[in-house]
Amino acid sequence: MRAQKNSYFSATAAGYPNDNILNNLSSAISPVYTQSDDPSKPQSYLVSYYARANYTYKDRYLLTFTGRADGSSKFGPDHKYGYFPSGALGWRLSKEKFLEDVPWIEDIKIRGSYGLTGNQNIGNQMYRTLYAPNSYAGNNALTPIQLGNPDVKWETTKQTDIGLDFSFFKNRLSGTFDWYNKQTDDALLQLPLPPSSSYGMLLSNSVGIRNRGVEVSLQGDIIRSHDFRWSVSANISWNRSIVTRLTKNADLSQIRTPTGLEYGNTTLIEGQPLGLMQGMKVTGIIKTQKQLDDYKAKLGPMGFVFPYLGIGDPMFQLDTVSFASIGGAYPDFHALIGSGALKYFGGFTQGFSYKNFDLSLYFLFSAGGHLMWGDDVASTTFVGTSNANQSMLGRYTAQNPNASRPRLLLSDQIIYNTNLSIYSSSYVKLRTATFNYRWPKSRWMSNSGILSAAVFFSATNLFTITRYPGNDPETSDDSFSVAGAISM
Known part of the structure; x- marks a missing residue:
């Protein structure tokens, strides 16, 4: 406990x-x-019960069963406990008679597992409606600070894994292959509420997410001799995260866009991957009076959003959206401008040894994703005393009519999260390089009681190949970060 x-x-x-x-x-x-x-941060308790059983027959057939029950005070009386069983099977083929005499096979094992895991990573007592003591005009008062949800429960993920482990040629080549499928039908998410409710957020099991992918890892010695060894290891992962469900609670329907649920700088859409970036999509720069007149006509009543609209300003993709609650239609500026979802990612290591010298190079790579360059977004309006990046120099002016960036307006307070700040996050990086020298054993070392000695030099982040103009494409996943990029 x-x-x-x-x-x-x-x-x-x-x-x-x-x-x-x-x-x-x-x-x-x-x-x-x-x-x-503070009534919003009271005490919390977690009690857990755990049982595990293992069975092995002739080191050939392997069975594991695990049972777990957890009770958390973070959930209401009817949902405190979650139950998370799991089981795994393994079959070591290399121990079977039809493979025992194959000289180049050291080990082949097929494994599979299925199990449930739980998540209670939320604040304390969030299922309760809470009030805080306050004072107003000399009188005592209670102020609502949290809207409770007594139906909130454990977030449960069902996971299936199938894998293969192998080792060949006296362990000169080994590797693993894994396929996994994770399904979470009741992910915990704080959903924004309308200001008229007097509450800011409501916690609920409101989202379903499926993670499915493949991971491959290989290690081997390309050259193995008495004095020289060249070894290589590599891993690569393909993962796809899909939103399978969004809450259909009618009380929350007004925070949903026509396409999905806005959350931070991203949009969750059923059937679409995680990491979709939302913003305003620039379709071009206004360069003629006719383009300006046509765009103003397209904006209609929403033209008040751009009171100084003129030549040199951006044109945004518009979709006409109809809402019965306002009795009509209006242009919608929301658009999908990028995706942080990666096609694949991984790393590889090159290791070289010659006598007492060792050199190790560790590379990382990623392909297919996008990042929103936070510094570029902050530099769009050029308001205040903060420095702006050099993209400001590509603005539209009378002397630069072919620019892809809009003109600069004095004290323009409209900040555009646009596709102009979206860049590919693909990269190849030399993360670490280490050079090592191992002192050969000698009589003076033995006499001094020294068993071994080595000296090494190491360097980190030596170079990165990428089209991303920010500091580092391997950046924070904080959706509100302005230090490097905005991503999911």
Whole structure:
């Protein structure tokens, strides 16, 4: 059992008769502010029960069963416990009689597993509706701070794995192959609520996500001699994450766009991958009076959004959206402008050894994704004293009519999250390089009690090949980060 409890008390008062001696709370004339435990962060408990059984027959057939039950105070009385069984089977083919005499096979094993895992990584007591003490006009008051959801429960992921392990040629070649399928039907997500509710967010099991992919790993010695060895290892992964379900709760329907659910700088759409980036899609720069007039006509009543619209400004992709609640249609600027989903990613290592010298090179690579360059977004309006990046130099001017970037307006406060700030995140990077020298054993080392000694030099992030103009394409996945990029 694991328990967590935080407690505190603080008080402030004014009107002390003496700051040196009579300075405790009871000496003050009037209390100013008193505060104790935050009701939104009370104590929490987790109790777990775990059982495991293993069975092996002739080191050929392997069976594992695991049963787990967890109870968490983070969920309501009817949903505190989650049950997560799992099982795995293994078959070592290399131990079978029809393969025992094959000299170049060391090991071949087929394995498979199925199991459930749970997630309770949320705040404490979020299933409750909470109020905080406050004061207004000299009177005591209670202020709503959290809308509870008593139906919130454990997030459960069902996972299936099928794998193959092998080793050949006296372990000169080995590797693994894995196929997996993870299905989460009740992912925990904080959904925004309309301001009229007086609450900001509501936690619910509102999203279904499927992760399916393949992982391959290989290791081998290309050259293995007495003095020289060249070894290679590589791994590559293909993963696809699909949104399989969005909440259909009518009370939350107003925060859904016509295509999906906006969340941060991304959009969740049923049947589409995770990491879809939303924003405003620039279709061109206004360069003639006719283009300006046509675009204003297309904007219609929504033209007030761009009060200074003129030649040199961007034209955005518009979709006409109809909503019964407002009794008509209006142009919608929301568009999908990129995807952070990768086609594949991985790494590979080159290792060289010659006598007492070792050299290791570790590379990483990624292909197929996109990043939104946060610094470029912040530089779009050029407001305030912050530095802007050099993309500002490509703005539209009378002397630069063929520019792909819009003109610059003084004190323009509209910040565009547009496709102009979306770049490919594909890269190849030399993450680390290490050179090592192993001192040969000698009499003085033995006499000194030194068993071994080595000296090495290591360098990190030596070079990166990429089209992404920011600091590093291998960046944070914080969707609100402006340090490097915005991605999912």
